[in-house]
Amino acid sequence: MDFNxxxxxxxxxxxxxxxxxxxxxxxxxxxxxxxxxxxxxxxxQMSCNPAIGGQAKxxxxxxxxxxxxxxAINTDVTGIQFRLLNESKGPAVQxxxxxxxxxxxxxxxxxxxxxxxxxxxxxxxxxxxxFSGGAVIGCETNLDLKVYGRTVIVTTGTFLRGLMHxxxxxxxxxxxxxxxxxxxxxxFLDIGIELNRLKTGTPPRLLGRSLDFxxxxxxxxxxxxxxxxxxxxxxxxxLFHVEHTGEQRLGWAPGTRQISCWMTHTTDQTAAIxxxxxxxxxxxxxxxxxxxPRYCPSIEDKFVRFADKxxxxxxxxxxxxxTNEYYVNGLSTSLxxxxxxxxxxxxxxxxxxxxxRPAYAVEYDFAPPTQLYPSLESKKAENLFFAGQINGTSGYxxxxxxxxxxxxxxxxxxxxxxxxxxxxxxxxxGVLVDDLVTKGTTEPYRMFTSRAEHxxxxxxxxxxxxxxxxxxxxxxxxxxRLMRVDDKIQRINHWLAHLESHRDHGVLLGxxxxxxxxxxxxxEAFLKESIEVRQQVLYRVNYKGYIxxxxxxxxxxxxxxxxxxxTGLDFMAVRGLRRESALKLxxxxxxxxGQASRISGINPTDISxxxxxxxxxxxxxxxxxxxxxx
Numbered sequence: 001m002d003f004n005x006x007x008x009x010x011x012x013x014x015x016x017x018x019x020x021x022x023x024x025x026x027x028x029x030x031x032x033x034x035x036x037x038x039x040x041x042x043x044x045q046m047s048c049n050p051a052i053g054g055q056a057k058x059x060x061x062x063x064x065x066x067x068x069x070x071x072a073i074n075t076d077v078t079g080i081q082f083r084l085l086n087e088s089k090g091p092a093v094q095x096x097x098x099x100x101x102x103x104x105x106x107x108x109x110x111x112x113x114x115x116x117x118x119x120x121x122x123x124x125x126x127x128x129x130x131f132s133g134g135a136v137i138g139c140e141t142n143l144d145l146k147v148y149g150r151t152v153i154v155t156t157g158t159f160l161r162g163l164m165h166x167x168x169x170x171x172x173x174x175x176x177x178x179x180x181x182x183x184x185x186x187x188f189l190d191i192g193i194e195l196n197r198l199k200t201g202t203p204p205r206l207l208g209r210s211l212d213f214x215x216x217x218x219x220x221x222x223x224x225x226x227x228x229x230x231x232x233x234x235x236x237x238x239l240f241h242v243e244h245t246g247e248q249r250l251g252w253a254p255g256t257r258q259i260s261c262w263m264t265h266t267t268d269q270t271a272a273i274x275x276x277x278x279x280x281x282x283x284x285x286x287x288x289x290x291x292x293p294r295y296c297p298s299i300e301d302k303f304v305r306f307a308d309k310x311x312x313x314x315x316x317x318x319x320x321x322x323t324n325e326y327y328v329n330g331l332s333t334s335l336x337x338x339x340x341x342x343x344x345x346x347x348x349x350x351x352x353x354x355x356x357r358p359a360y361a362v363e364y365d366f367a368p369p370t371q372l373y374p375s376l377e378s379k380k381a382e383n384l385f386f387a388g389q390i391n392g393t394s395g396y397x398x399x400x401x402x403x404x405x406x407x408x409x410x411x412x413x414x415x416x417x418x419x420x421x422x423x424x425x426x427x428x429x430g431v432l433v434d435d436l437v438t439k440g441t442t443e444p445y446r447m448f449t450s451r452a453e454h455x456x457x458x459x460x461x462x463x464x465x466x467x468x469x470x471x472x473x474x475x476x477x478x479x480x481r482l483m484r485v486d487d488k489i490q491r492i493n494h495w496l497a498h499l500e501s502h503r504d505h506g507v508l509l510g511x512x513x514x515x516x517x518x519x520x521x522x523x524e525a526f527l528k529e530s531i532e533v534r535q536q537v538l539y540r541v542n543y544k545g546y547i548x549x550x551x552x553x554x555x556x557x558x559x560x561x562x563x564x565x566x567t568g569l570d571f572m573a574v575r576g577l578r579r580e581s582a583l584k585l586x587x588x589x590x591x592x593x594g595q596a597s598r599i600s601g602i603n604p605t606d607i608s609x610x611x612x613x614x615x616x617x618x619x620x621x622x623x624x625x626x627x628x629x630x
Contacts, residue, residue: 008034010410011139011149013126013184015043017396018388018403019155020109021069025407026153027119028068029475031414034147035113036139038125038159038181044109046396047158048202049327050102050319053228055085056447057397058095059460060428061228064400066464067408068476070112071400072228073238077251078104080321081258082225091539092456093449096226099261101320108250115247129187135382151410153385154184155403158200160365160390161185165282166358167336176360185365193367193380198444199283200394201298201332201361204340207354208324211316215349216262219315225255230464232532233484262316262349266299269346270311273339274303282334282361296394296446298332298361299343314347325356334361366392369436370588375409375419376402376433379589385410391436394444401429408474420474423561425454425554426466438590438598454550456543461536465489488533495526495537500544513541560607561594563614574613581606 010026012019015037023035037043052075053061065072081099113121124141129152131137138148159174159181172182185195229238231254281300297305302312315329328350333340337358344350369391371379376391378384387406388399409419422430431452436445449455457466464471464485471477477485499509504521512520526534540547571582581602590596593614597607 006032007138007148007150008032008120009149009414010034010151010153010407011036011147012153012155012407013139014155014157014159014388015040015113015121016047016155016157016388016399017044017071018157018399018406019153020044020113021064021071021400021403022153022155022387022407022410023113023119024070024116025068025404025476026411027116029408029411030118031411033119034149035119035121036124036126036141036147037121038123040110040121040123042106043113043121044106046100046102046105048200049317049329050100050105051097051317052079052100052396053085053095053097054397055093055095056428056449056451056455057395058085058097058228059449059458059463060397060401060432060447062096062230062460062463063427063429063467064397064404065229066467066477067404067471069400069404070109071397072230073234074105074109074112075100076227076229076231076254078108079225079254079258080318081221081261082227082255083219083222084226090543091459091461091535092543094226094460095449096228096460098225098228099221099317101322103320103322104250111247111249115249125181127181127183129184129381129384131187131191131381134191136384150414151383151385153387153403153406153410154390155386155388155399155406156181156184157389157399158362158364160195162362162364165334165361165363167280167282167334167339169336174362174364176357188367191381193371193378195365195367196442197363198366198389198392199361199363200296200444201334202359203328203331203333204344204355204359205319205357206316206326206328206344206350207356208318208326210352210354211262211326212349212351213262213316216264216316219261219263221255221258221260225258226460227254230485230532232530233464233481233488235478235481257321259318259321261318264314264316264347264349265311266314267311267346267348270299270343271303273343273346274300274333274335277335277339278304280336280339296332296444298334299330300333300335316349331359332361333359335359364389366390368392368440370438370440372437373419374421374433374437374591374595375413376406376437377409377413377419383410383413385413389444392441392443392445393432393436394446398432398445398447401432405429405433408476412474420470422467422470424452425457425550425558426470427463428452428458434595434598438588438595439600454554456546456550459539461532461539465492465536488530491529491533492536492540495529495533496540498523498526499537499541510541510544513538514544557594560597560611561592563593563611565590565592565596565610565614569613574609576609577606 009031010033012023012035027033061072075098078100079098085095086093124143126139128140136152162174164171317327319325376385385406387402412419424430424434509520571585
């Protein structure tokens with residue numbers, strides 16, 4: 001294939017979770033797409049824990065599915081344990097989580113990419129970007145091959161000048177046994193993109209037959225699994241085969257091959273080993289300059305920062321059905337290997353375990369995301385998009401969400417169409433991107449329910465209802481699926497109206513639901529509805545007062561979200577605007593008054609001055625016209 005003959009619509013650099021979703025989204029929109037990866041055999045590799053979902057992350061995976069992404073369905077058909085977290089709490093914060101077969105997940109997603117029309121995969125390491133007139137026009141590779149594209153999406157994960165640490169030992173690479181992208185950073189610096197360093201880590205992997213499970217507590221999966229994909233609206237061919245080709249993809253019926261995880265804990269001996277060897281840890285010896293994840297600390301951090309805790313829980317999680325390898329969740333470290341062995345052997349059930357892979361920390365470059373528009377396009381170079389850990393995030397789910405949005409917006413940019421911008425009140429994905437581009441991050445960003453001020457609206461079962469209009473406007477789901485989503489929405493609205501207008505023994509059915517206790521006498525037709533419809537109806541009826549309050553607040557504050565700030569506005573020339581505020585606004589270049597109001601240090605007076613200026617007729621447009629240059 002002659003890559004130089006016709007430029008691709010979209011080039012994706014990197015084939016992790018962000019790159020896979022970006023490439024699929026672009027290709028499914030009909031754009032000619034090239035996915036470049038340094039190693040085809042590690043496409044969609046689960047570098048750390050082979051698990052998807054968790055608090056807020058599970059909701060985000062369902063949002064990815066609502067927008068036509070692949071992560072949810074890929075998880076469902078390769079999952080080996082499903083659990084609904086926070087099951088005893090309200091539905092708003094309940095989050096699905098699944099342990100996956102690590103290799104099955106990877107192989108199925110690789111196969112899906114290979115079978116996708118309009119998508120070309122090619123093994124080459126991107127060594128630099130090609131620019132012309134302030135815009136990216138292509139990539140240089142280690143094969144002395146240049147490829148050209150109308151847009152480029154960078155999804156380098158931890159590979160950008162990746163450096164792994166095990167004690168004082170250092171190896172270049174973004175993942176154990178893999179390479180480091182050492183020259184691409186220079187391209188970013190050349191065009192004025194700022195780079196900083198972050199750190200993440202992973203625990204040792206153990207041989208399952210060397211573990212003593214009798215000393216651990218078993219954790220079984222849920223008898224009735226909560227899945228990630230919306231199987232009630234998904235097309236049937238999405239599961240195991242591809243239409244027209246008949247090729248069978250890897251996978252099994254969701255929830256049919258569940259196996260157990262196991263829980264143990266550290267001991268006083270573990271603490272003593274860690275504390276006496278802190279000086280040998282790469283984190284505590286000054287070898288690592290990057291900031292690590294606050295919410296997924298190393299075992300060294302746990303014993304230092306939480307010295308009052310007598311022990312810390314550890315979870316032994318199987319890596320797959322066809323391997324005896326176990327992941328030790330909670331035991332991330334950068335201590336030397338000999339210390340790791342002693343530390344692991346101090347844990348109940350692991351006294352005689354065999355280590356298959358050492359734990360290590362990896363340090364890598366990231367580009368502070370305040371340098372991006374909400375479309376994830378760079379402010380420094382036109383047609384250049386960033387997604388995933390290069391934006392400072394941590395986690396497969398955060399990466400996949402960004403990848404999908406970047407893929408859609410790269411296509412939209414190439415077509416001269418407005419980008420897909422999801423508001424904070426619509427989805428966790430919207431909160432994620434707004435937090436990144438407005439507030440930035442100095443540590444690996446992880447999504448939590450507490451980050452979303454409107455989280456009551458974000459129960460995981462409502463994702464495709466909330467995002468229906470975005471999916472339809474950008475053609476992200478099939479016409480047949482859209483019809484099923486619309487039918488489900490219609491049925492939900494019908495029963496919401498029915499329960500709030502019909503009475504049983506003089507009492508509204510909705511009031512009976514909210515009172516709890518004995519369920520009301522529901523109509524037989526309602527009881528025959530799908531569980532998805534019934535659950536969503538009862539959720540909205542139960543929380544009606546709170547949901548109504550949230551929606552009124554969104555409507556009240558929504559006006560400033562719709563006021564577009566003119567692209568070329570000179571903030572330094574705005575009379576009455578504090579110099580500190582003007583400098584911050586000039587640096588961030590917010591696209592709406594709503595985004596400007598969330599910048600640290602910008603106060604209501606600043607927003608009022610800008611609003612008066614814009615409404616006086618000196619520019620401005622509706623926010624839905626786009627974000628960033630078109």
